[in-house]
Amino acid sequence: MRTTILLGMGVCLALGLAGCSSPDATATTDPPSEAASSAASGPVELTFQSWVPNIDKAVDQFNAAHPGIHVTLETITAGPDGGYAKMFSAVKAGNAADVAQVGYDWLPDFVRNDAAEDISSYFKDSASLFADWQVAAMTFADKVYGVPQASSPLGLYYRSDVFAEAGASVPTTWDEFYDAAKKIHASNSERYIAAFAFNQTPWLLGLSEQAGAVWFAANTDSWTVNIDGPETMKVAQFWQKLIDEDLVKIEADMSSEWYADIQSGNIATWICGSWGDAIIRGNAPDTAGKWAVAYMPQWQAGQKATGTWAGGSANVVLKGTKHPAEAAQFAIWLNSNPESVSTLVSIGAGWPSIKDISSIASLQSDPTVFDFYDGQDIWDVFAESDSNVASRWKWPPLVPSLYSAITDNMKSAIDSKRPLGTAFTQSQTAMVDALKAAGISVS
Amino acid sequence: MAFTRDTPTPGVRQRTRLSPAWGFVAPFTVMFLAFYLAPIAYALVDSLFATKSSGLGFGPPQRVFVFLRNYTDALSSPAFQASLGRLFLFCIIEVPLMVATATVLALLLETGKALWPRFFRVVYFMPYGVPGVIATLLWGFLYIPATSPVLQGLKAIGIGLVPLSSTNVLFAIANISLWLYAGYNMIILTAALQSIPTEIYEAARIDGAGEWKLIWLIKLPLIRGSIVLVTLFTVIGTLQLFVEPLVLSPLTTAISSDFTPNMAAYANAFTKNNSSVAAAMAVIVAIIAFAMSYIFLRIVNSKGRQAW
Structure with missing residues (x-):
C-alpha cells in the first residue's frame, strides 16, 4: 500500500513539479468546447502564469465578467529568474499553463522552440486596438504568437531634493547630464547621479536604442546583428567617461545596495520604464515627495529620442492548451478592456499596449502615484516617450544568451579596467557565434 | 545500494x-x-543532442544527434576552462582550510580543559542549520561597504578592504563555506575522538606524553579515517560550488555567470534554455568529482603511504 502511494507520488513528481499543483491538468473534465456551450457543463478552466505583483486584481475582473471561463492565476518566479525555464519544461511535459507572461525579448525563443500557440485567427479582429510596433513584435512569419500587454518606454526618475542641494538643473541633454553628475558628486562625495548597472542589459540596450542603435534587423532569411555599431560605442564612451571621473557608482540596480542608495539619495536618478515607479515607491517609501520624472536626456538638444527597457511584456497562449480560443480571449480582454488596463497600470505592469488610452482611469488621476512625485502627473512623460519609440528593432532568438554575454563581458571590462566598448565588441562576436551554432543565418 | x-x-x-x-x-x-x-540517464541522453533551427530561426526546430559535440564545445570554451581552473584554485584554498579548522576545533573542545565544550559545540554547529542561500545573503550584506558595519568600521581606521574584488572573491566565498560547514565537519571528528577509549590516553600519559604528543601520536592517527572522510566530503562539496557565487554574483563584477562549472551549467539550462549543453557540463563535473575522489582515496589508502 505504502509502495503504491509512494510510487504514485514519485511518478507525479517526476512528471514535473508544476503538474501536481496546477489545476489545469486534472480539474478540467469537460471536452474542448465553445465558451457558450460550456456554460451547461461548468466554466472552462484556464491557468494563467505571471509574476506581475497584484495582477490577480485584473484576473478577478475578467472572471467576474466572464461566467463561461474561469481563470486561475499561478504566481511564478520572474521569467529570466527561472519562470521561463519552468514554462519550457511544462510545455515539453505536456502540462503547461494556458496563458503565460512572456517578455518581447524572450518571445522569439518561445516561437523557436515551438512553445507558443499561433493565435492569429483569434487576434485578427482585435489587432487594430494595439500599437502597431507591438503587434509587429508578436508577429513571426505573418503569424501572431502573443497579445501585447505593456511596453517599457524610458523616462528619467530623479531626486529633485538632491539636484536642488547640489545646485544642478535637471538635464535635457547628455552633456547637461554630465555637468549635473559633476555638481552632484562635488556637493557630496557619497552621492552619484546614477548607478552604472553592469548587470542590466535591458538598461544598456535602452540607452543604445535611444542613441539610434539597431542591434538586430531581420532580412528575408537571415539576421543582421550590429551590437557594436557607432551609436552603441557613443553610449559606451559616454558612460566610460563618467566611470573614469568617478561620477557614477558601479553597482547592480535593484540590488540591496542600490535600494539603500536610492533611499539615502546617494543615487540621484534612474532611467527606467513606467513600471519603475512601483519599484521606487515600494522600496523607498520614505522618500515620498522628493522624486520627479523628466524626459530622457538627448544626444542632440531639442530632439525627443527614446528607448525601451527590452521592448515590453506580452501574454502568450502556451502550446498544448486545450482551450486556445478561450485562452486568447482572456489575453485579449485582459490587455484591452479599459478597466482591466487601468488596473494593470496602477499595479505597475507597464505602459498600456493599446492605442486609445483616453478612457484609462488610472492614467488620468492616481493620487497614490502622483503624490509620491509631489503632485506631478508622471504619466505625461511616459505617454510622450511611448509615442516616440522608434521600434526599428526586431528581436531574434537567443537574446537570453546575449544578456548573459553582455553582463559577463561588462563585468570583466570593469573588473580589468578595459574600455566598456570592448564588452559590446565581444558580445557581438558571442551573439553571432551563438546564432550560427543554433543553425540560424546571420548576414 | x-x-x-x-x-x-x-x-x-x-x-x-x-x-x-x-x-x-x-x-x-x-x-x-x-x-x-532517471535524471542521470536523462541528462546523459540529452547531452548527446542539440536543437537546430534554420533561416531566421522561427521554423519548427530539429533535435539533432551530435554525439560528443556538446562535450568538446564545453571543454574547448575558454570560459569553461577558466571556470574549471578557478574551481581547482578554490579547492586548494578551501579543502586544507576546512579540514584544519574542523580538526583544530574538535581537538580544542575535546581536550577536557575547554570551557563549556557542549555549549561551544552547539554554537559552532549552528551555522550548518542556516540554508546556504540565506547564509550567503547575510554574508553579502557584510561584504558590501554600503550595508556592512564591519567594512565601515575598518574604513574608519584606515583599512580599505574590498572582500568582493576579483583578487579577494575566492577567499570571501571560502569564508562563507567555512562558516557554514566547519561545525558540521567538527561534529564528525568529535564523534571519532569520543570513540577513542580513555585507557589509551592514560597509558600515554603514564609513558610521559604531554598534550601535544597525545594529539600527534594518539588522537590524530586514531581519527585518521574520519579526517579522510571529512576531506573527501569537502573535495566533493567544493567541486559543486554553486550557491555562494550565484547569490553573490549581482553584488560584484568579479563573478561572471560562468564563474564555476555548475554555474555555467545553470546559466545554460535556466537562462539560455540550452539543456543539452548544461547536461554535458554537469556530466563533466560529475566525472571530475568521481576521478578526484578515486585518486584521493587511492593515495590515502595505499599501503606504506600513511600520512603520519
Whole structure:
C-alpha cells in the first residue's frame, strides 16, 4: 500500500513539479468546447502564469465578467529568474499553463522552440486596438504568437531634493547630464547621479536604442546583428567617461545596495520604464515627495529620442492548451478592456499596449502615484516617450544568451579596467557565434 | 545500494523473505530510481543532442544527434576552462582550510580543559542549520561597504578592504563555506575522538606524553579515517560550488555567470534554455568529482603511504 502511494507520488513528481499543483491538468473534465456551450457543463478552466505583483486584481475582473471561463492565476518566479525555464519544461511535459507572461525579448525563443500557440485567427479582429510596433513584435512569419500587454518606454526618475542641494538643473541633454553628475558628486562625495548597472542589459540596450542603435534587423532569411555599431560605442564612451571621473557608482540596480542608495539619495536618478515607479515607491517609501520624472536626456538638444527597457511584456497562449480560443480571449480582454488596463497600470505592469488610452482611469488621476512625485502627473512623460519609440528593432532568438554575454563581458571590462566598448565588441562576436551554432543565418 | 550486497541468502530462505524485504526497500528504490538514476540517464541522453533551427530561426526546430559535440564545445570554451581552473584554485584554498579548522576545533573542545565544550559545540554547529542561500545573503550584506558595519568600521581606521574584488572573491566565498560547514565537519571528528577509549590516553600519559604528543601520536592517527572522510566530503562539496557565487554574483563584477562549472551549467539550462549543453557540463563535473575522489582515496589508502 505504502509502495503504491509512494510510487504514485514519485511518478507525479517526476512528471514535473508544476503538474501536481496546477489545476489545469486534472480539474478540467469537460471536452474542448465553445465558451457558450460550456456554460451547461461548468466554466472552462484556464491557468494563467505571471509574476506581475497584484495582477490577480485584473484576473478577478475578467472572471467576474466572464461566467463561461474561469481563470486561475499561478504566481511564478520572474521569467529570466527561472519562470521561463519552468514554462519550457511544462510545455515539453505536456502540462503547461494556458496563458503565460512572456517578455518581447524572450518571445522569439518561445516561437523557436515551438512553445507558443499561433493565435492569429483569434487576434485578427482585435489587432487594430494595439500599437502597431507591438503587434509587429508578436508577429513571426505573418503569424501572431502573443497579445501585447505593456511596453517599457524610458523616462528619467530623479531626486529633485538632491539636484536642488547640489545646485544642478535637471538635464535635457547628455552633456547637461554630465555637468549635473559633476555638481552632484562635488556637493557630496557619497552621492552619484546614477548607478552604472553592469548587470542590466535591458538598461544598456535602452540607452543604445535611444542613441539610434539597431542591434538586430531581420532580412528575408537571415539576421543582421550590429551590437557594436557607432551609436552603441557613443553610449559606451559616454558612460566610460563618467566611470573614469568617478561620477557614477558601479553597482547592480535593484540590488540591496542600490535600494539603500536610492533611499539615502546617494543615487540621484534612474532611467527606467513606467513600471519603475512601483519599484521606487515600494522600496523607498520614505522618500515620498522628493522624486520627479523628466524626459530622457538627448544626444542632440531639442530632439525627443527614446528607448525601451527590452521592448515590453506580452501574454502568450502556451502550446498544448486545450482551450486556445478561450485562452486568447482572456489575453485579449485582459490587455484591452479599459478597466482591466487601468488596473494593470496602477499595479505597475507597464505602459498600456493599446492605442486609445483616453478612457484609462488610472492614467488620468492616481493620487497614490502622483503624490509620491509631489503632485506631478508622471504619466505625461511616459505617454510622450511611448509615442516616440522608434521600434526599428526586431528581436531574434537567443537574446537570453546575449544578456548573459553582455553582463559577463561588462563585468570583466570593469573588473580589468578595459574600455566598456570592448564588452559590446565581444558580445557581438558571442551573439553571432551563438546564432550560427543554433543553425540560424546571420548576414 | 548496500542492500544487494548484504543479503546473499540461499535460495529457499530468500524466496520467503523476498516480499517483505522489497516492501522495506521499495520506498528507497523508487525514490532512488526516480530522482537519481532517471535524471542521470536523462541528462546523459540529452547531452548527446542539440536543437537546430534554420533561416531566421522561427521554423519548427530539429533535435539533432551530435554525439560528443556538446562535450568538446564545453571543454574547448575558454570560459569553461577558466571556470574549471578557478574551481581547482578554490579547492586548494578551501579543502586544507576546512579540514584544519574542523580538526583544530574538535581537538580544542575535546581536550577536557575547554570551557563549556557542549555549549561551544552547539554554537559552532549552528551555522550548518542556516540554508546556504540565506547564509550567503547575510554574508553579502557584510561584504558590501554600503550595508556592512564591519567594512565601515575598518574604513574608519584606515583599512580599505574590498572582500568582493576579483583578487579577494575566492577567499570571501571560502569564508562563507567555512562558516557554514566547519561545525558540521567538527561534529564528525568529535564523534571519532569520543570513540577513542580513555585507557589509551592514560597509558600515554603514564609513558610521559604531554598534550601535544597525545594529539600527534594518539588522537590524530586514531581519527585518521574520519579526517579522510571529512576531506573527501569537502573535495566533493567544493567541486559543486554553486550557491555562494550565484547569490553573490549581482553584488560584484568579479563573478561572471560562468564563474564555476555548475554555474555555467545553470546559466545554460535556466537562462539560455540550452539543456543539452548544461547536461554535458554537469556530466563533466560529475566525472571530475568521481576521478578526484578515486585518486584521493587511492593515495590515502595505499599501503606504506600513511600520512603520519
